[in-house]
Amino acid sequence: MSNYREPRVFLVGAGPGHPGLLTLRAVECLSQADLVLYDRLVSPRLLDYAPTTAERICVTELAEHHVERCPHVNQTLLEAARQGKRVVRLKGGDPLVFGRGGEEAEMLRAAGIAYEIVPGVTAGLAAGAYAGIPLTHRLHASAVAFVTGHENTDKHESALDWSLLARFPGTLVIYMGMSRLRHIVEDLIKHGKKVDTPAAVVHLASTGGQRTVEAPLADLPAAAQKAGLKSPAVILVGEVVGLRGELAWFEQRPLFGKSVLVTRPKHQAGDLASRLDQLGAMVHLLPAIEIRDPPDWGPVDRALERLGSFQWLVFTSVNGVHAFVRRLRKTGRDLRALGAIRLAAIGPATADALRSYYLEPDLVPEEYRSESLAEALTSQVRGQRVLLARADRGRDLLRDELAKMAEVTQVVFYSQADVLQPGSESLACLSRGEIDHVLLTSSNIARAFAAALDPKDREMIQAGRVQLVSISPVTSAAMLEVDLPVAAEAKEYTSAGVVEALVKLATGN
Numbered sequence: 001m002s003n004y005r006e007p008r009v010f011l012v013g014a015g016p017g018h019p020g021l022l023t024l025r026a027v028e029c030l031s032q033a034d035l036v037l038y039d040r041l042v043s044p045r046l047l048d049y050a051p052t053t054a055e056r057i058c059v060t061e062l063a064e065h066h067v068e069r070c071p072h073v074n075q076t077l078l079e080a081a082r083q084g085k086r087v088v089r090l091k092g093g094d095p096l097v098f099g100r101g102g103e104e105a106e107m108l109r110a111a112g113i114a115y116e117i118v119p120g121v122t123a124g125l126a127a128g129a130y131a132g133i134p135l136t137h138r139l140h141a142s143a144v145a146f147v148t149g150h151e152n153t154d155k156h157e158s159a160l161d162w163s164l165l166a167r168f169p170g171t172l173v174i175y176m177g178m179s180r181l182r183h184i185v186e187d188l189i190k191h192g193k194k195v196d197t198p199a200a201v202v203h204l205a206s207t208g209g210q211r212t213v214e215a216p217l218a219d220l221p222a223a224a225q226k227a228g229l230k231s232p233a234v235i236l237v238g239e240v241v242g243l244r245g246e247l248a249w250f251e252q253r254p255l256f257g258k259s260v261l262v263t264r265p266k267h268q269a270g271d272l273a274s275r276l277d278q279l280g281a282m283v284h285l286l287p288a289i290e291i292r293d294p295p296d297w298g299p300v301d302r303a304l305e306r307l308g309s310f311q312w313l314v315f316t317s318v319n320g321v322h323a324f325v326r327r328l329r330k331t332g333r334d335l336r337a338l339g340a341i342r343l344a345a346i347g348p349a350t351a352d353a354l355r356s357y358y359l360e361p362d363l364v365p366e367e368y369r370s371e372s373l374a375e376a377l378t379s380q381v382r383g384q385r386v387l388l389a390r391a392d393r394g395r396d397l398l399r400d401e402l403a404k405m406a407e408v409t410q411v412v413f414y415s416q417a418d419v420l421q422p423g424s425e426s427l428a429c430l431s432r433g434e435i436d437h438v439l440l441t442s443s444n445i446a447r448a449f450a451a452a453l454d455p456k457d458r459e460m461i462q463a464g465r466v467q468l469v470s471i472s473p474v475t476s477a478a479m480l481e482v483d484l485p486v487a488a489e490a491k492e493y494t495s496a497g498v499v500e501a502l503v504k505l506a507t508g509n
C-alpha cells in the first residue's frame with residue numbers, strides 16, 4: 001500500500017456504441033479527466049461526461065491496423081501524464097480485447113506512470129446480446145473464442161491455426177474480419193467446419209445502425225456482400241446463431257434504424273436521447289440554441305431582494321427554475337428566501353424541476369401552454385404581486401393577461417442564443433439524407449433551426465424525406481411561420497409526448 005500512487009492514465013472501455021453500455025467507473029473516470037484521447041468509433045455523446053474544460057482529442061488519424069502510427073498518440077498521453085494531468089484513453093469496446101490496451105499498459109509501465117484499466121462491453125458480447133444470439137447455451141455451445149480476422153500485417157505467418165479453430169467446440173466470434181470474410185469462411189470449411197453451420201455478421205451492434213445478416217456458413221460472404229455490410233462488424237459462427245430467429249428483440253424496437261436529430265440544448269437533451277436510445281433510434285445531438293446568463297443581473301437581483309413582497313412566483317420553463325435557484329444561491333440566499341410565496345409551473349417538466357429542489361408547485365395548468373397558465377392563474381392572483389421568471393425571448397401573453405388584474409414584474413433570468421451556424425457542416429447530415437426525423441421542442445428552437453437551413457436541407461424537408469416532429473401547437477405555429485412543415489405534433493407537450501408522436505409517425509399507427 002505504501003507504494004500506491006494515484007493513477008494518471010485510465011485505459012477505459014467505451015463499450016460497443018450504445019451510450020448506455022458504459023460502466024459507472026468509466027463515467028467516474030471521464031468526469032475527472034483533464035484530457036480525453038478517444039477512438040473514432042466511440043460515441044461522441046460519451047464525451048459529455050468529461051468536464052467542459054477537459055481537452056478532447058480524437059485519434060482518427062490512427063488507422064485501425066497501423067501500429068507504427070501509435071507513437072505520437074502515446075507521446076501525447078505520456079506528456080500529459082507527466083504534467084500531472086488525468087488522462088482518459090477511451091477505447092471502443094474493451095481496451096484489452098483487440099484494442100492494444102496491453103501495449104499501452106506496457107508502455108506506461110516502462111515509463112513509470114501509474115494506470116488503471118476499466119473494462120468495457122466488447123463488440124462480440126454486444127453483438128450477441130443485441131442480435132439475440134447467446135454466445136453460450138447449455139445445449140449448443142460450451143465455449144466461446146474471440147478471434148481476430150485481420151492479423152498484424154507485420155507477421156509473415158499466421159499465428160492463428162484455422163484448422164484448430166475449425167474444430168473449436170463452441171462459438172467463434174471474429175473481429176476485424178470483414179475484408180477477409182471470404183478467406184475466413186474458406187479456411188474454416190477447408191478444415192472441416194460444416195458448410196451449413198449457422199453464421200451471422202452483425203454490423204454496428206447495439207446502435208440504431210445495427211444490421212444483421214444470417215446465413216449458413218458457406219453462403220455468408222455472398223449474403224453479407226449483397227446486404228452491403230461493412231466494417232465495423234463481427235462474424236459469429238456456431239449453432240447458437242440459429243436461436244436468433246426466436247430471441248432477436250432489438251431490431252423489433254419501433255424506432256430501430258431511424259436517425260433522429262435532437263435540437264435541444266445539450267444539458268436538456270439527455271432524457272429525450274435516452275428514451276430514443278431505448279426505442280432503437282440513432283440519436284444525433286445538435287443543439288439549435290444554448291442557455292446563457294441574462295444580459296443583466298441587475299433586475300434579477302433587485303427582484304430577489306424583495307422576494308418577500310411577491311405573493312406568486314411563476315415559472316414558464318425548466319431553465320427558469322434552475323436559473324432562479326442558482327442565482328438565489330449565488331447571492332448568498334437559500335430556499336428559505338421563498339417564504340410563503342406561491343409557486344406556479346407551466347407544465348409537468350417545470351413542475352418536476354421545482355420538485356428536484358423539494359418545492360411543490362401550488363399550480364400547474366392541465367394543458368401545458370401560456371394560455372392555460374394565464375387562465376388558471378387569473379382567478380388566484382387578483383390584486384396581488386406576481387413575479388414572472390422568464391427567458392429573454394418568448395411571448396408576452398402571460399404578462400399581458402395577468403397585468404389586467406395583478407401587479408406583474410417580469411424578469412429575464414436567462415437568455416437563449418442561437419448556436420447553429422447557417423450552412424454548418426453539422427447540419428449537412430440533413431441534405432446527405434442521413435436523418436429521418438428532427439424533433440423541435442420549442443418555438444425558439446424551431447426558428448433557430450429554420451434560420452440555419454440551406455436550400456438543399458429545405459428541399460429534403462419539403463419533399464418529406466426528413467420529417468419534423470413538433471412538441472406543441474405553439475411550436476407548430478412557429479414552424480409554419482418559418483415555412484417548416486409539421487409531420488406530427490405531440491399530444492402531451494413533454495419529452496415523452498414528442499417521442500410518442502414520433503413513434504406513431506414512424507410506425508404508421
Ligand code: SAH
Nearest residue numbers: 093094097099122123175176204205233234
Ligand atoms: N476493443 C474493441 C475491438 C476493437 S477492434 C472491442 O472490445 O470491441 C475493431 C473491431 O471491433 C471491428 O473491426 C469490429 O470487428 C469490432 N467492432 C467494434 N465495434 C463494433 C460494433 N458496434 N459492432 C460490431 N463490431 C464492432
